[in-house]
Amino acid sequence: RKEVEQDPGPFNVPEGATVAFNCTYSNSASQSFFWYRQDCRKEPKLLMSVYSSGNEDGRFTAQLNRASQYISLLIRDSKLSDSATYLCVVNRGNFNKFYFGSGTKLNVKP
Amino acid sequence: GAVVSQHPSRVICKSGTSVKIECRSLDFQATTMFWYRQFPKQSLMLMATSNEGSKATYEQGVEKDKFLINHASLTLSTLTVTSAHPEDSSFYICSAPGTKRPYNEQFFGPGTRLTVL
Numbered sequence: 212r213k214e215v216e217q218d219p220g221p222f223n224v225p226e227g228a229t230v231a232f233n234c235t236y237s238n239s240a241s242q243s244f245f246w247y248r249q250d251c252r253k254e255p256k257l258l259m260s261v262y263s264s265g266n267e268d269g270r271f272t273a274q275l276n277r278a279s280q281y282i283s284l285l286i287r288d289s290k291l292s293d294s295a296t297y298l299c300v301v302n303r304g305n306f307n308k309f310y311f312g313s314g315t316k317l318n319v320k321p
Numbered sequence: 322g323a324v325v326s327q328h329p330s331r332v333i334c335k336s337g338t339s340v341k342i343e344c345r346s347l348d349f350q351a352t353t354m355f356w357y358r359q360f361p362k363q364s365l366m367l368m369a370t371s372n373e374g375s376k377a378t379y380e381q382g383v384e385k386d387k388f389l390i391n392h393a394s395l396t397l398s399t400l401t402v403t404s405a406h407p408e409d410s411s412f413y414i415c416s417a418p419g420t421k422r423p424y425n426e427q428f429f430g431p432g433t434r435l436t437v438l
Contacts, residue, residue, distance in 0.1 A: 245426075251436070255365065309355070313364040
């Protein structure tokens with residue numbers, strides 16, 4: 212079983228739409244959780260950390276459910292510039308090793 | 322934020338040659354760096370953890386004799402792909418953990434695209 216699983220998409224949405232991505236992780240010892248964004252042929256960039264209480268950053272809201280080992284990302288009012296692949300990332304805390312999901316591709320269309 | 326650089330950004334080589342990729346932390350020290358590989362349309366896969374002044378630790382299934390890692394200073398780690406073959410063609414990315422709270426953010430280099438002919 213993969214460490215982190217995501218729906219690969221693609222999600223094709225119009226500008227202004229709300230879109231949600233989900234992710235599950237297999238190791239209950241995982242300690243830190245993140246969403247990264249990766250543009251084509253570029254390195255990943257941190258979008259936001261995910262906290263148990265849920266957290267919001269502008270149009271982006273992240274949720275964590277430790278009991279279900281489930282992480283979500285909600286994007287409101289999608290912009291063309293949101294088109295990218297969104298990576299769910301889990302850190303078990305041991306030496307900061309990161310485990311990446313395969314990514315969910317988002318295409319925002321005019 | 323912290324900056325990590327990689328060199329070269331792109332390399333094309335013949336099968337059988339060795340290729341060295343450098344990863345540098347520009348404005349902070351990194352006792353640990355990580356090397357990832359990403360094949361097209363796939364996720365980043367952690368290859369190894371590079372430890373300054375000691376041997377790298379490799380993930381299961383990664384050949385340590387093929388992917389040589391040297392972390393000779395607090396700002397430089399190198400990955401050498403020895404006797405490269407076409408199946409080694411991939412996007413190689415390094416990262417280093419940040420030095421500020423919460424200490425678990427990773428800063429990624431821009432990646433090196435390797436093509437082995």
